[in-house]
Amino acid sequence: MSNASHAAGEIHNLTFDELRVGQRASHVRTLTLDDVKAFALVSGDRDPAHVDPASSETTGFHGLIATRMLAGTLISSLVGNELPGAGSGPIKSNFTAARKPSGPDAVRPRGAAQGLD
Numbered sequence: 001m002s003n004a005s006h007a008a009g010e011i012h013n014l015t016f017d018e019l020r021v022g023q024r025a026s027h028v029r030t031l032t033l034d035d036v037k038a039f040a041l042v043s044g045d046r047d048p049a050h051v052d053p054a055s056s057e058t059t060g061f062h063g064l065i066a067t068r069m070l071a072g073t074l075i076s077s078l079v080g081n082e083l084p085g086a087g088s089g090p091i092k093s094n095f096t097a098a099r100k101p102s103g104p105d106a107v108r109p110r111g112a113a114q115g116l117d
Helices: 033-043 068-081
Strands: 024-026 029-031 105-107 110-112
Touching: 029 068, 033 068, 068 110
Parallel strands: none
Antiparallel strands: 024 110, 029 105
């Protein structure tokens, strides 16, 4: 099935009858340093690697890094904005973040409908 492709900020809605197993969607989000810090503070993760640029320079990452869960939350936005769309949320997700994103860093969440229950 084709990949969903919509203008940035646009919400797409599919009805249940329009969904197909294997249907895919993806989008790109560029995370900024402010995104990385804000997510860390909202989530309560005050690890200096996420909020303190000076301290994070001493790590092997050499700068602020996002918690992998920030990348994981982008899956929720993919489900709610793309596949199937508004009013939807993931019931179960399994994701792999190949590396910890930093800012500015482009992240591309991808997903596919695995079943229709």
